[in-house]
Amino acid sequence: MRYMMNYDLMETVRNTNQWLGATARAIGAYPAFAALPNPALQVMSAWGEVTERTFERMVAKPDWGIRTFTCEDGRDHLVSIEKVVEKSFGDLIHFNVSGRKTQPRKILLVAPMSGHYATLLRSTVKSLLVNCEVYITDWHNARDIPVSAGKFDVEDYTLYLVDFMREMGPDTHVIAVCQPAPLTLAATAYLAEEDPKAQPASLTLIGGPIDPDATPTDVTDFGRRVTMGQLEEMMIQRVGFKYPGVGRMVYPGLLQLASFMSMNAEKHSKAFTDQISRAARGEASDHDKHNRFYDEYLAVMDMTAEFYLSTVERIFKRGEIAKNVFTVNGKQIDIGKITTVAVKTVEGANDDISAPGQCVAALDLCTGLPDDKKASHVEPGAGHYGIFAGKSWRNNIRPLVLEFIDANSPPQPGKKAANKNKAA
Known part of the structure:
Protein backbone atom coordinates (compact mmCIF):
# COMPACT_ATOMS: atom_id res chain seq x y z
CA MET A 1 0.00 0.00 0.00
CA ARG A 2 2.95 2.37 0.58
CA TYR A 3 3.19 3.64 -2.96
CA MET A 4 2.16 6.79 -4.81
CA MET A 5 0.18 4.60 -7.20
CA ASN A 6 -2.29 3.65 -4.46
CA TYR A 7 -2.73 7.25 -3.34
CA ASP A 8 -3.21 8.46 -6.91
CA LEU A 9 -5.64 5.60 -7.56
CA MET A 10 -7.84 6.71 -4.66
CA GLU A 11 -7.75 10.30 -5.90
CA THR A 12 -8.59 9.10 -9.42
CA VAL A 13 -11.64 7.20 -8.15
CA ARG A 14 -12.79 10.23 -6.18
CA ASN A 15 -12.22 12.58 -9.10
CA THR A 16 -14.02 10.24 -11.51
CA ASN A 17 -17.09 10.05 -9.26
CA GLN A 18 -17.13 13.84 -8.95
CA TRP A 19 -16.95 14.09 -12.76
CA LEU A 20 -19.74 11.52 -13.24
CA GLY A 21 -21.94 13.45 -10.84
CA ALA A 22 -21.25 16.73 -12.61
CA THR A 23 -21.98 15.11 -15.99
CA ALA A 24 -25.28 13.60 -14.85
CA ARG A 25 -26.31 16.92 -13.32
CA ALA A 26 -25.44 18.84 -16.51
CA ILE A 27 -27.30 16.38 -18.78
CA GLY A 28 -30.40 16.57 -16.60
CA ALA A 29 -30.28 20.38 -16.74
CA TYR A 30 -30.40 20.62 -20.58
CA PRO A 31 -33.26 22.97 -21.53
CA ALA A 32 -34.31 20.62 -24.33
CA PHE A 33 -35.03 17.86 -21.83
CA ALA A 34 -37.44 20.13 -19.96
CA ALA A 35 -39.94 19.45 -22.75
CA LEU A 36 -39.87 15.77 -21.86
CA PRO A 37 -41.64 15.25 -18.50
CA ASN A 38 -39.64 12.16 -17.62
CA PRO A 39 -39.06 11.65 -13.90
CA ALA A 40 -35.98 9.56 -14.68
CA LEU A 41 -34.19 12.69 -15.86
CA GLN A 42 -35.03 14.46 -12.62
CA VAL A 43 -33.70 11.55 -10.58
CA MET A 44 -30.53 11.42 -12.71
CA SER A 45 -29.95 15.14 -12.24
CA ALA A 46 -30.61 14.85 -8.49
CA TRP A 47 -28.21 11.90 -8.22
CA GLY A 48 -25.59 13.93 -10.08
CA GLU A 49 -26.08 16.95 -7.83
CA VAL A 50 -25.64 14.94 -4.63
CA THR A 51 -22.79 12.82 -6.01
CA GLU A 52 -20.79 15.77 -7.33
CA ARG A 53 -21.11 17.67 -4.06
CA THR A 54 -20.22 14.59 -2.01
CA PHE A 55 -16.96 13.76 -3.77
CA GLU A 56 -15.98 17.41 -4.25
CA ARG A 57 -16.14 18.07 -0.50
CA MET A 58 -13.67 15.28 0.27
CA VAL A 59 -10.71 17.42 -0.79
CA ALA A 60 -11.99 20.85 0.25
CA LYS A 61 -11.01 22.55 3.48
CA PRO A 62 -14.20 23.98 5.01
CA ASP A 63 -14.42 27.66 5.83
CA TRP A 64 -15.09 28.70 9.41
CA GLY A 65 -18.11 30.69 8.25
CA ILE A 66 -18.02 32.92 11.33
CA ARG A 67 -18.10 36.40 9.82
CA THR A 217 -14.73 0.27 22.40
CA ASP A 218 -14.45 -0.94 18.80
CA VAL A 219 -12.49 2.23 18.02
CA THR A 220 -10.02 2.17 20.91
CA ASP A 221 -9.57 -1.61 20.72
CA PHE A 222 -8.71 -1.55 17.01
CA GLY A 223 -5.00 -1.20 17.70
CA ARG A 224 -4.95 -4.47 19.60
CA ARG A 225 -6.51 -6.46 16.77
CA VAL A 226 -3.69 -5.79 14.30
CA THR A 227 0.08 -5.63 14.51
CA MET A 228 1.99 -2.44 13.76
CA GLY A 229 3.39 -4.10 10.65
CA GLN A 230 -0.10 -4.91 9.37
CA LEU A 231 -1.27 -1.41 10.17
CA GLU A 232 1.62 0.19 8.32
CA GLU A 233 1.12 -2.05 5.31
CA MET A 234 -2.66 -1.56 5.11
CA MET A 235 -3.08 2.09 6.05
CA ILE A 236 0.03 4.04 5.06
CA GLN A 237 0.46 5.50 1.58
CA ARG A 238 2.77 7.96 -0.11
CA VAL A 239 1.27 11.28 -1.30
CA GLY A 240 0.95 11.43 -5.08
CA PHE A 241 2.12 14.03 -7.56
CA LYS A 242 -0.98 16.25 -7.31
CA TYR A 243 -0.14 17.81 -3.94
CA PRO A 244 2.78 19.82 -2.44
CA GLY A 245 3.53 16.99 -0.01
CA VAL A 246 4.41 14.58 -2.83
CA GLY A 247 6.37 11.65 -1.46
CA ARG A 248 5.33 12.17 2.19
CA MET A 249 4.13 9.05 4.00
CA VAL A 250 0.61 9.60 5.31
CA TYR A 251 -2.51 7.95 6.63
CA PRO A 252 -4.93 9.23 3.94
CA GLY A 253 -8.07 11.05 4.99
CA LEU A 254 -10.05 9.09 2.39
CA LEU A 255 -9.17 5.83 4.16
CA GLN A 256 -10.19 7.34 7.48
CA LEU A 257 -13.46 8.53 5.95
CA ALA A 258 -14.16 5.03 4.64
CA SER A 259 -13.70 3.73 8.20
CA PHE A 260 -16.02 6.39 9.60
CA MET A 261 -18.71 5.62 7.02
CA SER A 262 -18.50 1.85 7.47
CA MET A 263 -19.27 2.16 11.18
CA ASN A 264 -22.78 3.43 10.34
CA ALA A 265 -23.09 2.39 6.70
CA GLU A 266 -26.86 1.86 6.77
CA LYS A 267 -27.50 5.25 8.36
CA HIS A 268 -25.30 7.10 5.83
CA SER A 269 -26.78 5.20 2.89
CA LYS A 270 -30.30 6.19 3.91
CA ALA A 271 -29.23 9.81 4.42
CA PHE A 272 -27.89 10.08 0.86
CA THR A 273 -30.87 8.22 -0.65
CA ASP A 274 -33.26 10.60 1.10
CA GLN A 275 -31.23 13.60 -0.06
CA ILE A 276 -31.43 12.45 -3.69
CA SER A 277 -35.20 12.14 -3.33
CA ARG A 278 -35.43 15.64 -1.87
CA ALA A 279 -33.26 17.04 -4.65
CA ALA A 280 -35.48 15.34 -7.27
CA ARG A 281 -38.55 16.96 -5.70
CA GLY A 282 -36.83 20.36 -5.58
CA GLU A 283 -36.85 20.38 -1.77
CA ALA A 284 -33.06 20.33 -1.22
CA SER A 285 -31.10 23.52 -0.72
CA ASP A 286 -27.46 24.52 -0.62
CA HIS A 287 -27.36 24.82 3.17
CA ASP A 288 -30.03 22.37 4.28
CA LYS A 289 -29.50 20.05 7.25
CA HIS A 290 -27.97 17.27 5.13
CA ASN A 291 -25.47 19.52 3.35
CA ARG A 292 -24.47 21.39 6.52
CA PHE A 293 -23.56 18.11 8.20
CA TYR A 294 -21.93 16.28 5.32
CA ASP A 295 -20.01 19.27 3.96
CA GLU A 296 -18.04 19.07 7.23
CA TYR A 297 -18.12 15.31 7.76
CA LEU A 298 -16.81 14.48 4.29
CA ALA A 299 -13.99 17.05 4.37
CA VAL A 300 -11.04 14.95 5.51
CA MET A 301 -7.33 15.56 5.86
CA ASP A 302 -4.30 13.29 5.77
CA MET A 303 -2.23 12.64 8.88
Whole structure:
Protein backbone atom coordinates (compact mmCIF):
# COMPACT_ATOMS: atom_id res chain seq x y z
CA MET A 1 0.00 0.00 0.00
CA ARG A 2 2.95 2.37 0.58
CA TYR A 3 3.19 3.64 -2.96
CA MET A 4 2.16 6.79 -4.81
CA MET A 5 0.18 4.60 -7.20
CA ASN A 6 -2.29 3.65 -4.46
CA TYR A 7 -2.73 7.25 -3.34
CA ASP A 8 -3.21 8.46 -6.91
CA LEU A 9 -5.64 5.60 -7.56
CA MET A 10 -7.84 6.71 -4.66
CA GLU A 11 -7.75 10.30 -5.90
CA THR A 12 -8.59 9.10 -9.42
CA VAL A 13 -11.64 7.20 -8.15
CA ARG A 14 -12.79 10.23 -6.18
CA ASN A 15 -12.22 12.58 -9.10
CA THR A 16 -14.02 10.24 -11.51
CA ASN A 17 -17.09 10.05 -9.26
CA GLN A 18 -17.13 13.84 -8.95
CA TRP A 19 -16.95 14.09 -12.76
CA LEU A 20 -19.74 11.52 -13.24
CA GLY A 21 -21.94 13.45 -10.84
CA ALA A 22 -21.25 16.73 -12.61
CA THR A 23 -21.98 15.11 -15.99
CA ALA A 24 -25.28 13.60 -14.85
CA ARG A 25 -26.31 16.92 -13.32
CA ALA A 26 -25.44 18.84 -16.51
CA ILE A 27 -27.30 16.38 -18.78
CA GLY A 28 -30.40 16.57 -16.60
CA ALA A 29 -30.28 20.38 -16.74
CA TYR A 30 -30.40 20.62 -20.58
CA PRO A 31 -33.26 22.97 -21.53
CA ALA A 32 -34.31 20.62 -24.33
CA PHE A 33 -35.03 17.86 -21.83
CA ALA A 34 -37.44 20.13 -19.96
CA ALA A 35 -39.94 19.45 -22.75
CA LEU A 36 -39.87 15.77 -21.86
CA PRO A 37 -41.64 15.25 -18.50
CA ASN A 38 -39.64 12.16 -17.62
CA PRO A 39 -39.06 11.65 -13.90
CA ALA A 40 -35.98 9.56 -14.68
CA LEU A 41 -34.19 12.69 -15.86
CA GLN A 42 -35.03 14.46 -12.62
CA VAL A 43 -33.70 11.55 -10.58
CA MET A 44 -30.53 11.42 -12.71
CA SER A 45 -29.95 15.14 -12.24
CA ALA A 46 -30.61 14.85 -8.49
CA TRP A 47 -28.21 11.90 -8.22
CA GLY A 48 -25.59 13.93 -10.08
CA GLU A 49 -26.08 16.95 -7.83
CA VAL A 50 -25.64 14.94 -4.63
CA THR A 51 -22.79 12.82 -6.01
CA GLU A 52 -20.79 15.77 -7.33
CA ARG A 53 -21.11 17.67 -4.06
CA THR A 54 -20.22 14.59 -2.01
CA PHE A 55 -16.96 13.76 -3.77
CA GLU A 56 -15.98 17.41 -4.25
CA ARG A 57 -16.14 18.07 -0.50
CA MET A 58 -13.67 15.28 0.27
CA VAL A 59 -10.71 17.42 -0.79
CA ALA A 60 -11.99 20.85 0.25
CA LYS A 61 -11.01 22.55 3.48
CA PRO A 62 -14.20 23.98 5.01
CA ASP A 63 -14.42 27.66 5.83
CA TRP A 64 -15.09 28.70 9.41
CA GLY A 65 -18.11 30.69 8.25
CA ILE A 66 -18.02 32.92 11.33
CA ARG A 67 -18.10 36.40 9.82
CA THR A 68 -20.09 38.49 12.29
CA PHE A 69 -21.13 38.15 15.89
CA THR A 70 -23.90 39.93 17.77
CA CYS A 71 -22.55 41.20 21.09
CA GLU A 72 -24.23 42.48 24.24
CA ASP A 73 -24.55 45.94 22.72
CA GLY A 74 -26.99 44.48 20.18
CA ARG A 75 -24.73 45.30 17.23
CA ASP A 76 -23.04 42.94 14.78
CA HIS A 77 -19.27 42.93 15.08
CA LEU A 78 -16.94 41.55 12.40
CA VAL A 79 -14.98 38.43 13.31
CA SER A 80 -11.49 38.09 11.88
CA ILE A 81 -9.22 35.07 12.15
CA GLU A 82 -5.70 35.97 13.24
CA LYS A 83 -2.71 33.64 13.20
CA VAL A 84 -0.95 34.01 16.53
CA VAL A 85 1.67 31.30 15.95
CA GLU A 86 2.50 29.82 12.54
CA LYS A 87 4.18 26.43 12.25
CA SER A 88 4.70 23.88 9.50
CA PHE A 89 2.13 21.37 10.76
CA GLY A 90 -0.34 23.64 12.50
CA ASP A 91 -1.13 27.18 13.57
CA LEU A 92 -2.55 28.80 16.68
CA ILE A 93 -5.39 31.07 15.57
CA HIS A 94 -7.53 33.62 17.40
CA PHE A 95 -11.11 34.66 16.62
CA ASN A 96 -10.95 38.42 17.06
CA VAL A 97 -14.34 40.11 17.51
CA SER A 98 -13.61 43.66 16.38
CA GLY A 99 -14.93 46.52 18.50
CA ARG A 100 -15.68 44.28 21.48
CA LYS A 101 -14.06 44.67 24.86
CA THR A 102 -11.52 41.90 25.56
CA GLN A 103 -13.26 39.10 27.43
CA PRO A 104 -11.78 37.90 30.74
CA ARG A 105 -12.01 34.23 29.81
CA LYS A 106 -9.15 33.21 27.49
CA ILE A 107 -9.72 29.74 26.09
CA LEU A 108 -7.45 27.49 24.03
CA LEU A 109 -9.43 24.82 22.18
CA VAL A 110 -7.22 21.90 21.21
CA ALA A 111 -8.84 20.44 18.11
CA PRO A 112 -8.51 16.76 17.17
CA MET A 113 -6.12 15.70 14.46
CA SER A 114 -7.93 12.49 13.61
CA GLY A 115 -8.99 12.94 10.01
CA HIS A 116 -11.13 16.08 10.14
CA TYR A 117 -10.21 19.75 10.13
CA ALA A 118 -10.47 21.98 13.20
CA THR A 119 -13.69 23.39 11.68
CA LEU A 120 -15.37 20.29 13.10
CA LEU A 121 -15.49 22.39 16.29
CA ARG A 122 -17.22 25.33 14.57
CA SER A 123 -20.34 25.13 16.74
CA THR A 124 -18.17 24.81 19.86
CA VAL A 125 -16.26 27.93 18.88
CA LYS A 126 -19.47 29.88 18.20
CA SER A 127 -20.93 28.90 21.56
CA LEU A 128 -17.81 30.09 23.40
CA LEU A 129 -17.39 33.33 21.41
CA VAL A 130 -20.39 34.75 23.27
CA ASN A 131 -18.31 35.69 26.29
CA CYS A 132 -14.81 34.27 25.77
CA GLU A 133 -11.65 35.02 23.83
CA VAL A 134 -11.32 31.87 21.75
CA TYR A 135 -8.10 30.44 20.33
CA ILE A 136 -7.84 27.08 18.54
CA THR A 137 -5.20 24.77 17.08
CA ASP A 138 -5.58 24.70 13.29
CA TRP A 139 -3.79 21.55 12.10
CA HIS A 140 -2.61 21.37 8.49
CA ASN A 141 -3.34 18.68 5.93
CA ALA A 142 -0.23 16.49 5.68
CA ARG A 143 -0.60 16.16 1.90
CA ASP A 144 0.06 19.91 1.60
CA ILE A 145 3.26 19.90 3.70
CA PRO A 146 6.53 19.35 1.78
CA VAL A 147 8.75 16.48 2.86
CA SER A 148 11.44 19.07 3.63
CA ALA A 149 9.39 20.16 6.69
CA GLY A 150 10.44 16.94 8.41
CA LYS A 151 8.51 14.53 10.61
CA PHE A 152 5.56 15.08 12.95
CA ASP A 153 4.69 12.46 15.57
CA VAL A 154 3.05 12.43 19.01
CA GLU A 155 6.12 14.00 20.62
CA ASP A 156 6.18 16.84 18.09
CA TYR A 157 2.44 17.32 18.63
CA THR A 158 2.99 17.58 22.37
CA LEU A 159 5.77 20.16 21.92
CA TYR A 160 3.51 22.19 19.60
CA LEU A 161 0.95 22.36 22.41
CA VAL A 162 3.68 23.39 24.84
CA ASP A 163 4.65 26.26 22.54
CA PHE A 164 1.03 27.34 22.09
CA MET A 165 0.43 27.37 25.86
CA ARG A 166 3.61 29.35 26.44
CA GLU A 167 2.50 31.89 23.85
CA MET A 168 -0.91 32.35 25.48
CA GLY A 169 0.29 32.64 29.06
CA PRO A 170 -0.74 31.35 32.51
CA ASP A 171 -4.24 32.87 32.47
CA THR A 172 -5.29 30.44 29.73
CA HIS A 173 -7.97 27.80 30.12
CA VAL A 174 -7.37 24.79 27.89
CA ILE A 175 -10.16 22.60 26.51
CA ALA A 176 -9.01 19.46 24.68
CA VAL A 177 -11.60 17.60 22.63
CA CYS A 178 -11.32 13.85 22.02
CA GLN A 179 -8.05 12.61 20.43
CA PRO A 180 -5.69 15.31 21.81
CA ALA A 181 -6.75 14.85 25.44
CA PRO A 182 -3.85 12.48 26.40
CA LEU A 183 -1.22 14.62 24.68
CA THR A 184 -2.65 17.85 26.13
CA LEU A 185 -2.41 16.31 29.59
CA ALA A 186 1.21 15.38 28.81
CA ALA A 187 1.97 18.90 27.53
CA THR A 188 0.57 20.39 30.75
CA ALA A 189 2.73 18.03 32.83
CA TYR A 190 5.75 18.97 30.71
CA LEU A 191 5.20 22.65 31.51
CA ALA A 192 4.61 21.88 35.19
CA GLU A 193 8.16 20.56 35.41
CA GLU A 194 10.03 22.59 32.79
CA ASP A 195 8.29 25.99 32.87
CA PRO A 196 5.78 26.24 35.76
CA LYS A 197 5.03 29.91 35.11
CA ALA A 198 3.65 29.04 31.67
CA GLN A 199 1.12 26.50 32.94
CA PRO A 200 -2.54 27.16 32.08
CA ALA A 201 -5.04 28.01 34.80
CA SER A 202 -7.26 25.02 34.07
CA LEU A 203 -7.51 21.98 31.80
CA THR A 204 -10.77 20.45 30.61
CA LEU A 205 -10.58 17.08 28.86
CA ILE A 206 -13.64 16.12 26.81
CA GLY A 207 -14.18 12.53 25.66
CA GLY A 208 -10.50 11.65 25.31
CA PRO A 209 -8.80 8.22 25.47
CA ILE A 210 -6.56 8.82 28.49
CA ASP A 211 -6.81 5.11 29.35
CA PRO A 212 -8.27 3.23 26.35
CA ASP A 213 -8.28 -0.03 28.31
CA ALA A 214 -10.53 1.36 31.07
CA THR A 215 -13.63 0.69 28.93
CA PRO A 216 -12.61 -0.53 25.47
CA THR A 217 -14.73 0.27 22.40
CA ASP A 218 -14.45 -0.94 18.80
CA VAL A 219 -12.49 2.23 18.02
CA THR A 220 -10.02 2.17 20.91
CA ASP A 221 -9.57 -1.61 20.72
CA PHE A 222 -8.71 -1.55 17.01
CA GLY A 223 -5.00 -1.20 17.70
CA ARG A 224 -4.95 -4.47 19.60
CA ARG A 225 -6.51 -6.46 16.77
CA VAL A 226 -3.69 -5.79 14.30
CA THR A 227 0.08 -5.63 14.51
CA MET A 228 1.99 -2.44 13.76
CA GLY A 229 3.39 -4.10 10.65
CA GLN A 230 -0.10 -4.91 9.37
CA LEU A 231 -1.27 -1.41 10.17
CA GLU A 232 1.62 0.19 8.32
CA GLU A 233 1.12 -2.05 5.31
CA MET A 234 -2.66 -1.56 5.11
CA MET A 235 -3.08 2.09 6.05
CA ILE A 236 0.03 4.04 5.06
CA GLN A 237 0.46 5.50 1.58
CA ARG A 238 2.77 7.96 -0.11
CA VAL A 239 1.27 11.28 -1.30
CA GLY A 240 0.95 11.43 -5.08
CA PHE A 241 2.12 14.03 -7.56
CA LYS A 242 -0.98 16.25 -7.31
CA TYR A 243 -0.14 17.81 -3.94
CA PRO A 244 2.78 19.82 -2.44
CA GLY A 245 3.53 16.99 -0.01
CA VAL A 246 4.41 14.58 -2.83
CA GLY A 247 6.37 11.65 -1.46
CA ARG A 248 5.33 12.17 2.19
CA MET A 249 4.13 9.05 4.00
CA VAL A 250 0.61 9.60 5.31
CA TYR A 251 -2.51 7.95 6.63
CA PRO A 252 -4.93 9.23 3.94
CA GLY A 253 -8.07 11.05 4.99
CA LEU A 254 -10.05 9.09 2.39
CA LEU A 255 -9.17 5.83 4.16
CA GLN A 256 -10.19 7.34 7.48
CA LEU A 257 -13.46 8.53 5.95
CA ALA A 258 -14.16 5.03 4.64
CA SER A 259 -13.70 3.73 8.20
CA PHE A 260 -16.02 6.39 9.60
CA MET A 261 -18.71 5.62 7.02
CA SER A 262 -18.50 1.85 7.47
CA MET A 263 -19.27 2.16 11.18
CA ASN A 264 -22.78 3.43 10.34
CA ALA A 265 -23.09 2.39 6.70
CA GLU A 266 -26.86 1.86 6.77
CA LYS A 267 -27.50 5.25 8.36
CA HIS A 268 -25.30 7.10 5.83
CA SER A 269 -26.78 5.20 2.89
CA LYS A 270 -30.30 6.19 3.91
CA ALA A 271 -29.23 9.81 4.42
CA PHE A 272 -27.89 10.08 0.86
CA THR A 273 -30.87 8.22 -0.65
CA ASP A 274 -33.26 10.60 1.10
CA GLN A 275 -31.23 13.60 -0.06
CA ILE A 276 -31.43 12.45 -3.69
CA SER A 277 -35.20 12.14 -3.33
CA ARG A 278 -35.43 15.64 -1.87
CA ALA A 279 -33.26 17.04 -4.65
CA ALA A 280 -35.48 15.34 -7.27
CA ARG A 281 -38.55 16.96 -5.70
CA GLY A 282 -36.83 20.36 -5.58
CA GLU A 283 -36.85 20.38 -1.77
CA ALA A 284 -33.06 20.33 -1.22
CA SER A 285 -31.10 23.52 -0.72
CA ASP A 286 -27.46 24.52 -0.62
CA HIS A 287 -27.36 24.82 3.17
CA ASP A 288 -30.03 22.37 4.28
CA LYS A 289 -29.50 20.05 7.25
CA HIS A 290 -27.97 17.27 5.13
CA ASN A 291 -25.47 19.52 3.35
CA ARG A 292 -24.47 21.39 6.52
CA PHE A 293 -23.56 18.11 8.20
CA TYR A 294 -21.93 16.28 5.32
CA ASP A 295 -20.01 19.27 3.96
CA GLU A 296 -18.04 19.07 7.23
CA TYR A 297 -18.12 15.31 7.76
CA LEU A 298 -16.81 14.48 4.29
CA ALA A 299 -13.99 17.05 4.37
CA VAL A 300 -11.04 14.95 5.51
CA MET A 301 -7.33 15.56 5.86
CA ASP A 302 -4.30 13.29 5.77
CA MET A 303 -2.23 12.64 8.88
CA THR A 304 1.50 12.06 8.79
CA ALA A 305 2.29 8.36 8.96
CA GLU A 306 4.52 8.80 12.00
CA PHE A 307 1.78 10.62 13.93
CA TYR A 308 -0.87 8.01 13.17
CA LEU A 309 1.40 5.03 13.88
CA SER A 310 2.91 6.50 17.06
CA THR A 311 -0.59 7.34 18.33
CA VAL A 312 -1.74 3.74 17.87
CA GLU A 313 1.43 2.23 19.28
CA ARG A 314 2.13 4.55 22.20
CA ILE A 315 -1.31 5.74 23.31
CA PHE A 316 -3.44 2.67 22.55
CA LYS A 317 -1.15 -0.36 22.42
CA ARG A 318 1.42 0.53 25.09
CA GLY A 319 -0.83 2.88 27.06
CA GLU A 320 2.08 5.19 27.85
CA ILE A 321 -0.14 8.02 29.09
CA ALA A 322 -2.32 5.67 31.15
CA LYS A 323 0.80 4.16 32.73
CA ASN A 324 2.47 7.57 33.14
CA VAL A 325 5.57 6.52 31.19
CA PHE A 326 5.22 8.85 28.18
CA THR A 327 8.49 10.41 27.02
CA VAL A 328 9.33 13.48 24.91
CA ASN A 329 12.83 13.76 23.44
CA GLY A 330 14.00 11.01 25.76
CA LYS A 331 12.67 12.71 28.91
CA GLN A 332 9.89 10.96 30.83
CA ILE A 333 6.94 13.15 31.65
CA ASP A 334 5.41 12.74 35.12
CA ILE A 335 1.74 13.69 35.17
CA GLY A 336 1.98 13.74 38.96
CA LYS A 337 3.97 16.99 38.60
CA ILE A 338 0.70 18.83 37.87
CA THR A 339 -0.03 20.47 41.21
CA THR A 340 -1.72 23.81 40.45
CA VAL A 341 -3.66 23.35 37.18
CA ALA A 342 -7.30 22.49 37.87
CA VAL A 343 -8.40 19.47 35.81
CA LYS A 344 -11.95 18.54 34.76
CA THR A 345 -13.06 15.59 32.65
CA VAL A 346 -16.29 15.35 30.63
CA GLU A 347 -17.71 12.11 29.26
CA GLY A 348 -20.88 11.05 27.46
CA ALA A 349 -22.83 8.13 28.90
CA ASN A 350 -23.53 6.82 25.38
CA ASP A 351 -20.14 7.60 23.86
CA ASP A 352 -19.19 4.66 21.61
CA ILE A 353 -15.80 6.12 20.65
CA SER A 354 -14.28 7.07 24.02
CA ALA A 355 -16.54 5.34 26.50
CA PRO A 356 -17.06 6.59 30.08
CA GLY A 357 -14.06 5.65 32.20
CA GLN A 358 -11.41 6.37 29.58
CA CYS A 359 -11.23 10.12 30.15
CA VAL A 360 -11.84 10.31 33.90
CA ALA A 361 -8.72 8.17 34.33
CA ALA A 362 -6.78 11.43 34.02
CA LEU A 363 -7.78 12.42 37.55
CA ASP A 364 -6.13 9.34 39.05
CA LEU A 365 -2.92 10.18 37.20
CA CYS A 366 -2.85 13.68 38.74
CA THR A 367 -1.50 12.40 42.04
CA GLY A 368 -0.01 15.77 42.97
CA LEU A 369 -3.25 17.68 42.47
CA PRO A 370 -5.52 18.31 45.48
CA ASP A 371 -9.08 16.99 45.27
CA ASP A 372 -10.58 20.47 45.27
CA LYS A 373 -8.90 21.07 41.92
CA LYS A 374 -10.33 17.94 40.32
CA ALA A 375 -13.78 17.60 38.79
CA SER A 376 -15.61 15.21 36.49
CA HIS A 377 -18.93 15.01 34.73
CA VAL A 378 -20.77 12.26 32.85
CA GLU A 379 -23.55 13.59 30.61
CA PRO A 380 -26.60 11.24 30.57
CA GLY A 381 -27.76 10.16 27.12
CA ALA A 382 -24.96 11.96 25.26
CA GLY A 383 -22.90 10.41 22.48
CA HIS A 384 -19.43 11.40 21.38
CA TYR A 385 -20.28 14.43 19.24
CA GLY A 386 -22.99 15.60 21.61
CA ILE A 387 -20.54 16.32 24.42
CA PHE A 388 -18.75 19.05 22.48
CA ALA A 389 -21.03 20.11 19.62
CA GLY A 390 -24.58 18.98 20.25
CA LYS A 391 -27.53 19.82 22.45
CA SER A 392 -25.87 18.29 25.50
CA TRP A 393 -22.92 20.66 25.09
CA ARG A 394 -25.06 23.76 24.63
CA ASN A 395 -27.59 23.09 27.38
CA ASN A 396 -25.59 21.35 30.10
CA ILE A 397 -21.87 20.87 29.53
CA ARG A 398 -20.90 24.36 28.37
CA PRO A 399 -22.35 26.06 31.49
CA LEU A 400 -20.55 23.53 33.71
CA VAL A 401 -17.23 24.06 31.92
CA LEU A 402 -17.52 27.85 32.13
CA GLU A 403 -18.38 27.59 35.82
CA PHE A 404 -15.28 25.45 36.32
CA ILE A 405 -13.19 27.99 34.42
CA ASP A 406 -14.54 30.89 36.50
CA ALA A 407 -13.86 29.00 39.71
CA ASN A 408 -10.22 28.64 38.70
CA SER A 409 -9.58 32.09 37.24
CA PRO A 410 -7.71 34.91 38.96
CA PRO A 411 -10.27 37.17 40.71
CA GLN A 412 -11.47 40.12 38.66
CA PRO A 413 -11.25 43.60 40.18
CA GLY A 414 -14.13 44.10 42.59
CA LYS A 415 -15.03 40.42 42.66
CA LYS A 416 -14.27 37.82 45.29
CA ALA A 417 -12.60 34.61 44.16
CA ALA A 418 -14.60 31.44 44.71
CA ASN A 419 -13.75 27.80 44.15
CA LYS A 420 -16.84 25.86 43.24
CA ASN A 421 -15.08 22.73 42.00
CA LYS A 422 -16.89 19.53 42.75
CA ALA A 423 -15.85 16.11 41.53
CA ALA A 424 -18.88 14.05 40.51
